[in-house]
Amino acid sequence: MTADSSTSTGTTAPAEPEPEPGPLPPGYRWRWWILGTVLVAEVMDLLDTTIVSIASPAIQRDFGGGTSQIQWISAAYTLTFAVLLITGARLGDLVGRKRMFLIGTAGFTFFSALCAVASGSGMLIGSRAAQGAFAAMMIPQGLGIMREVFPPKEVGGAFAAFGPVMGLSSVIGPILGGFLVTADLLGTGWRMIFLINIPLGIAALVLGSRMFPRNTRTPGATRLDLPGVLLLSAAFLLLVYPLVQGRDLGWPVWTYLSMAASVPLLAVFALYQRRVRAGGGSPLVEPGLFRNRAFTSALGVGIFFFAAMSGLMLTLTLAMQLGQGWTAMHAGATMIPLSLGIAVGAGLSGAVLGPRYGRRVLHAGMAVMTVGVLGLWASYAHWGLQISSWDLIAGLAVTGLGMGLLMAPFFDIALAGVTDQQAGSAAGVLNAVQQLGGSIGVAALGTGFFSWAASSGFVHATGWTLGLTAAGLVVSAALGFGLPRMARPEPAGH
Template sequence: MTATGDTAPAGGGADRPARPFALAAVLVASFMNQLGVTAANVAVPAIQQEFGSGAAEMQWVLAGYTLPFALLLVTGGRLGDLAGRRRVFLAGVTGFTLASALAGLADGAGVLIAARVAQGIAAALMGPQVLAVIQVMVPAVRRGAAMGAYSAVIGLSTVGGPVLGGLLVQADLFGWGWRAIFLLNLPLGAAVWVMGAAAVAESHGPTGRRLDLAGAVLAATALLLLIHPLMYGADHGWPPWTWGALAAAVPALLLFLLVERRRERAGQAPLVPLGLFRSRAFTAGLLVNLITAALVGGFFLVFVVVLQNGLGFSPARTGLTVAPWALGTAIASMAAIGLARRYGRPVLVGGALLTTAGMGALTAVVHAAGTSVTSGQIVPALLAIGVGMGLVGAPILNVTLAAGPAADAGAAAAVFTTFKQAGGAVGVALIGTLFFTLLGPADAAGPQRHVEAVVWTLTADVGVCLLVVLLLFLLPRSAGGEDAASPRPAAPEPRPALRGRPTT
């Protein structure tokens, strides 16, 4: 008899009628998480006007959510493995809902910033459990569809979040104005909690382990030193502190890896199991995830600026113009994992090539039409990019998480999501810096200058797309097949077995 590496879901997890409600709970939670990142952006002008706040306070309205969310994702994922994914998920939902209420009722910028920080912390608890619950509760034969649905929700909320946020602010429901963006989370959060409490079965990793507090502090420190200057360095003209923070991130990361390695050798549970990175599929999947997130983050920052500031599109027209990207991603995601299971890696490579072709076509159209470009001219290219992204994003998520042991599902999901958040920051920093450098002084940049700058930036994006194509060849040819659908069993303990549920 040996100690199992991961406790199987209890009766509720095998109860087929409960499973759709469990999936619905985690998918709506994912929507709430992503909406916290995207929808709030469009409310900043209205918030600033009501509170009479400065730019620095408004920056923290956004950073108050994104920074703790990114910094604590790995810790939140590991807490789920150790304390129970259902328990941590429900705690995150509760905290997120209460913090949303505080944000919606805030009477000043200080209270709103505090509420946003609380939202970010709760999201870091809730977010990693979503993918872990899907990996543990959903049978392998149905996991592809669940992952496709997850990718579709993320795609829709990423691009559709600003549109929904703008509509809520403009509609001024019940006189709430921008507060409706946060108050919307109250009924959603209540529904998620009820469904999660009733349908999500408890699961966790090996019992008898404790959270790696030293690793949690070092991981958060290293991520802060990396992500904060990337997110805000360009806005401040890249002062010396940004370069100092980026340089300090390297030894902080090395120290974190050293501490994690020592914990593994001592038979203790590290915050991030380094064995995950011994899998070529896991590592390659993380890199693809990081680069595609960078591409999406940088592209939308630049393209929205060009459409509105350069070409004079209204916010509503801008949202409708870029919506086909989200729709293409959502539709393709639903079918992508099934296709990858049948045909393997060529589906992902085909998706990346379609994204590359779409980005190239968009570049050519904008270059040819110049300042007279219309929504109708660029929508087909955006749709192709979205479909290509969907064919890559959903299978790479499935393949990456399936490459790790089930006992570390929470940690693996958190690492994947952290790479996504870091990738978004990297994309905004690098692609945004390239564009604004080419654009020159904003007050002197007319429509033609915006077009010229975005054409060169889109050309660089084509190169990034080609890099994704090359990375996909590091995956096994059967990526997305049946062997990738089931997570690996937990690796044997390096020390005498810990106490856990015995199996025969």
């Protein structure tokens, strides 16, 4: 009997069976433990950055040396992180993300221990640079591993956990740093800020080795572009090294020549990447990205914004401890309104405002942050060295709110103009620019701060630094008009 005749007699054809679910991703049963492990790695990186800024004056008191050493304690980490982040992501594609995550975590933990037992500033700065290098091997693997173990319908929820964790880390970092330095637990002083990485690192190693899926590689990935790595590393070093060291050396001619040479070397790097792609090779960075106006605008926004943010965080803590004579605990507690503002702004922007208003939220965030920075400048101009923590609450809270509004949707909007094939390379470049911007901010604003403090005092130095921060935010806002209006929509099923 045909289907038509069965219908005419009142019977119904059997319903088509539900399609069989596809095979579960490797590591699916451990996916939430894997998410927790990736977040532990992110927390180690974030805490390491925020805690060290608070502890820098205490470290200098122990080791002595010039003011450039304070800058290098922060810049050595962020610079090597920026230089090697794209390389770390590429190595994950080539040799397996699990393997690179474990290597990066082991190295980060080991050099955290070396930082804690450092006998001098040279050993500490060298260990910080090694920490940043291994963090660049560790951090890029997390997002790729999560995409492997979470089915499409759960990926969005897993990534949503990053915002609150990063916001909480930004709140805890300055407070924890100030407490550890002031409490002097077991007589360790500032060394405890590095010792806390050891149990976290061991936990990440144990969980990662047991639960991460076997090493997976990106299809089509070939060999590492070593000449590209060397060209990019050299360009970054030529720019940042003289910025940090120039003041202590009296700004000899070679410092200016070095900074100028970084620009043509970056151009050589771009030309070389095009040549590798034209020859059918696998470049470190997809050259087509730099023909994308929206993406290049995102790079400009990122450089200026993250430079302003990192330089501001360092110079404020220096002004509080070296200028006002506050303890590390007092300075860390004073920064609580900034951290809370970041958490509130990121929550509002990521969950509500960003998806609805897109690029307008970035501009609003930069405008709010600029108002907050100008408020801090007015407070220092009015109160001088007699300023109290209460006088800074409003300016810090507004500044943090603006930071949070911008940071939450920035990467989604910045990546909206790139193709799916370019997305991995673009994300790596943006993360590297974030770290490079931080290095430049610490170097440039830190150098200016110490120069002005030496000639005109800490109040004058703080005022000039805050003014330059506001100017950087204005430039960043202007470049932001080149970004796409909205973030890229989620693929179907996410």
